[in-house]
Amino acid sequence: MDIEDVLLEMVGSNLVLILLALFILFCILTGVRIVPQSQKFVVERFGRLRSVLGPGINLIVPFLDRVAHKISILERQLPSMNQDAITSDNVLVAVETSVFYRIIEPEKTVYRIRDVDAAISTTVAGIVRSEIGRMELDQVQANRSSLIDAVRTQVASQVDDWGIEVTRAEILDVNLDQATRNAMLQQLNAERARRAQVTEAEGQKRAVELQADANLYAAEQEAKARRVLADAEAYATQVVAVAIAENGLEAAQYQVALKQVEALNKMGAGTGNQTIVLPANAVEAFGDAFKMLRGAK
Structure with a gap:
């Protein structure tokens, strides 16, 4: 080799x-x-x-x-979906939804469903229409969180056979047609006007009540003042009566003279030119009154 x-x-x-x-x-x-x-x-x-x-x-x-x-197996977000729904009080609303999900069992997703996104979108649309159809418009607006919970729960139960986990389901917006919006705006304006009238009426009622309370208080105070004055006059009369009983006619003349002097003082204290007409015996009477006053002092 x-x-x-x-x-x-x-x-x-x-x-x-x-x-x-x-x-x-x-x-x-x-x-x-x-x-x-x-x-x-x-x-x-x-x-x-x-x-x-x-x-x-x-x-x-x-x-x-x-x-x-x-x-x-990352979390995915479906594109925002818009679907029409009719409430139980026959109002047409346009609902915008968004769903987040993730695949947890790929063997189910691969062999049981062809288009996952389309299948979930169709399921969500049906559930949203069904849930809104059970509510009135006011409930849809006020109970959006409960509506979201119901949609998420039902979607999760229906897509479980596809090996999918729905992590979030959101209702982004609930829109109304223009006619319904106009009707709701008119209703809102009417409600505001009614509240304003009620507020004004309550204010007027309160003002009347306060005025009545003020009048009642003034009347009570005036009555009290009159009672005090009457008590004072009664007391003065009683004093005079006692004096007359003890001193006789001189005490009565003294009291009359005192009243006459007070009357002259009031007339003289007035403004402007005044003319006082006296009876012929008035001077003597006043003189006697002054004497009695000096004597009393």
Whole structure:
């Protein structure tokens, strides 16, 4: 055997080893699957579901198993949807909704539903129409949180067979047609006018009540003053009566003279020119009164 034959034999054996090494390396590469944290891989064997690979390093059988689907398990948001609904009091409303979901069982999603987004959108639309149809318009506006909870609960129960978890369902807006808006605006204006009239009437009623209380208080005070004055006059009369009983006619003349002097003082204290006409015997009477006053002092 010459040198050339030896070299050819060595090259041939080395080539086989190289090819074998490459084949083993290829099998290793095709049998090892590294799954990202945000995904799951669906593995099929001869067209049938074999397994679901989770995040990390996974092994499959080369040439027999293949990764048929790579499914993202991140939370997804459906585009905002608008659908019409009719309330129980026959008001047409346009409802804008948004749904967030994530795939938790890819094997169900892959083999049970073709278009996940369209299926969820249709389900949400039906549930929203059903729930709003049970409410009146005022309830839809006031109980939006309870409506959201009902939609989320029912959507979650219906999409469970698809391996989907509904994380959030939001009702972004509830719009009315122009005719309904105009009617509600008129109703709102009428309610505001009614409240203003009620407030004004209550204010007037309160003012009348306060005025009546003030008048009653003034009357009570005036009555009290009159009673005090009457008591004072009664007391003065009683004093005079006692004086007359004790001193006789002189006490009575003294009292009359005192009243006459007080009357003259009041007449003289007036403003302007005044003329006082007195009887002929008035001077003597006043003189006697002054004498009695001096005597009394």
